[in-house]
Amino acid sequence: MTGIDAYEACVNPAWLEVLRQCGLDAQSLAADGCWLCLDDGRRLLDFVAGYGAAAIGHNPPELLTRLAQDLRDLAPNLHPLGWSEAAGALAEPLLGLAGLPGGKALFASSGAEAVEGALKLARMAGGRARAIGFDGGFHGLTLAATQLAGSGFWRQGLPADADCLRLPWGDLAALEGALAANDVAAVLLEPVQGTAGARAWSGDALHRLAALCRQHGAWLIYDEVQSGLGRCGAWFAYQALGGPPPDMLLLAKGLSGGVLPVSALLYRDAIYQAVFARPGCAKIHGSTFGGNRLALRCGLHMLEALRGLDAPARAAGQSDYLRRAWPDGPFVLEGVGLMLALRATPRAKSRFGEQAAGALWLQLLAEGVLTAPAAHDPDALRLLPPLTVGRAELDYFLNACQRAVTALEEEATT
Numbered sequence: 001m002t003g004i005d006a007y008e009a010c011v012n013p014a015w016l017e018v019l020r021q022c023g024l025d026a027q028s029l030a031a032d033g034c035w036l037c038l039d040d041g042r043r044l045l046d047f048v049a050g051y052g053a054a055a056i057g058h059n060p061p062e063l064l065t066r067l068a069q070d071l072r073d074l075a076p077n078l079h080p081l082g083w084s085e086a087a088g089a090l091a092e093p094l095l096g097l098a099g100l101p102g103g104k105a106l107f108a109s110s111g112a113e114a115v116e117g118a119l120k121l122a123r124m125a126g127g128r129a130r131a132i133g134f135d136g137g138f139h140g141l142t143l144a145a146t147q148l149a150g151s152g153f154w155r156q157g158l159p160a161d162a163d164c165l166r167l168p169w170g171d172l173a174a175l176e177g178a179l180a181a182n183d184v185a186a187v188l189l190e191p192v193q194g195t196a197g198a199r200a201w202s203g204d205a206l207h208r209l210a211a212l213c214r215q216h217g218a219w220l221i222y223d224e225v226q227s228g229l230g231r232c233g234a235w236f237a238y239q240a241l242g243g244p245p246p247d248m249l250l251l252a253k254g255l256s257g258g259v260l261p262v263s264a265l266l267y268r269d270a271i272y273q274a275v276f277a278r279p280g281c282a283k284i285h286g287s288t289f290g291g292n293r294l295a296l297r298c299g300l301h302m303l304e305a306l307r308g309l310d311a312p313a314r315a316a317g318q319s320d321y322l323r324r325a326w327p328d329g330p331f332v333l334e335g336v337g338l339m340l341a342l343r344a345t346p347r348a349k350s351r352f353g354e355q356a357a358g359a360l361w362l363q364l365l366a367e368g369v370l371t372a373p374a375a376h377d378p379d380a381l382r383l384l385p386p387l388t389v390g391r392a393e394l395d396y397f398l399n400a401c402q403r404a405v406t407a408l409e410e411e412a413t414t
């Protein structure tokens with residue numbers, strides 16, 4: 001067996017069926033910048049971009065060239081009994097940009113691995129077990145991350161973990177109540193929730209939340225796996241929102257360029273001292289591939305590329321352009337920087353049906369634009385274009401949206 005038959009037989013036939021129903025079962029033959037080329041001849045403007053991981057576009061030539069050079073370097077890719085120059089070189093600027101100077105960085109391979117690491121360090125550093133997440137949140141699909149996800153969908157068939165508590169999004173009174181017994185190790189949140197359709201905390205709420213965490217001895221963790229590294233119009237989303245720095249900050253997608261898996265957990269020195277600085281504990285947490293040389297080199301190249309692009313300013317500028325051009329109509333454009341969502345208004349739902357966002361998704365696909373339905377909000381489509389997206393592509397997107405809404409209007413009147 002080869003090709004799609006092998007995938008269907010040996011990987012995930014249920015997923016293939018979903019793709020068939022949406023007309024997305026064609027093979028992606030090539031990807032370049034903001035575009036995907038499918039083997040049925042279609043070109044799609046990719047406003048999903050690996051959920052934001054392809055931060056400077058698919059297959060960015062400069063990054064690929066540099067990684068090819070790194071591959072030829074004969075230094076070991078893995079050297080668990082050594083130390084890595086690239087790790088320090090990447091950690092220092094990341095900690096500075098994240099507002100955690102003097103802190104420490106721990107490198108891993110995926111977003112969920114960074115989330116698990118953060119929860120583990122928070123528990124070890126405080127000797128407390130409980131962790132809090134919020135409705136609408138998404139932190140990956142490993143066990144603890146799933147327990148803190150803001151939708152029960154991800155926990156189907158799993159036993160509940162009594163130490164993981166989920167609170168209504170934005171409910172600071174509920175948080176105060178949950179923290180009152182001083183037994184919570186960590187509060188985990190995305191400053192801008194991706195899967196809920198680019199839903200942002202206010203800076204003021206983040207300040208109040210951070211004060212509550214301090215008062216009750218809980219570590220505050222920002223999951224910026226998707227929102228970090230310029231996407232939200234500042235290096236980190238919490239800065240764009242005017243919030244305070246956390247105790248730990250997680251990043252992944254943008255650091256990888258969508259090419260090599262790499263994630264980072266940035267955290268305060270006090271946590272390092274409580275966990276790693278104890279006698280014999282210098283390697284009490286880590287993983288085989290966490291901090292491998294190629295992944296770190298990829299992170300270094302991406303940071304340089306994002307700085308060269310002035311990613312925060314560029315994301316803010318392109319976001320302003322889209323917002324100014326977005327017409328009043330049945331769908332609104334919301335979000336922060338280039339972490340955006342199209343949301344169906346009540347008018348859209350009364351005109352195009354309860355599944356108005358889904359109908360728009362299909363129409364946009366027919367117009368050659370790929371967006372992502374928001375798993376935690378049936379009324380929203382997520383937009384995560386590469387930060388390199390140009391005005392011509394934004395215009396293409398705007399025109400496609402206009403045609404898609406016109407098509408929905410025509411369908412509704414027939």
Ligand SMILES: Cc1ncc(COP(=O)(O)O)c(C=O)c1O
Nearest residue numbers: 110111112138139140223225226
């Ligand atoms: C905010 C957030 N946190 C964590 C994760 C998990 O990252 P990964 O899929 O690399 O494990 C994701 C993935 O989409 C995410 O969006």
